[in-house]
Amino acid sequence: MAQTDSTTNGDSASQTFTLKATYQSPTNEPFSFTQDFPAPADKVSDKTTYLAALRKATVTMQEQINKELTARMEEDKVREGAANNSKGTVDEAKEEDNYGEEVPEED
Secondary structure (H helix, E strand, O other), X not given: OOOOOOOEEOOHHHOEEEXXXXXXXXXXXXXXXXXXXXXXXXXXXXXXXXXXXXXXXXXXXXXXXXXXXXXXXXXXXXXXXXXXXXXXXXXXXXXXXXXXXXOOOOO
C-alpha cells in the first residue's frame, strides 16, 4: 500500500517537506519514492512555486509507482503460471479482454 508523509526537518529557516510513498508486499520486492522540497516562504509567489513543484513531483511519483506495480504484476503472472505447471506464459489477449474485471476460475 502506498502512503504519503509530509514532515518537516530542521529549523524554520531551512525547513523542508518530504513526499514519500512506500510499497511492501509479501511476494514482491519493496520500493519507495521520496522527494524533498524546501518549505515555501510567506510570499504568495513562493507558495505558488512550491505547489507547482509538489504537483509535478506527485505526477512523477504516480508514474513511477505505476511502472513498479506493473512490473510486479508481470512477475506475479509468471509466478502464477509456473505454479500452474505451465511454461510461465500468460495469454495476453485474454488478460487484455478481462482487464479490470474479476474473472471466475476455470475448472
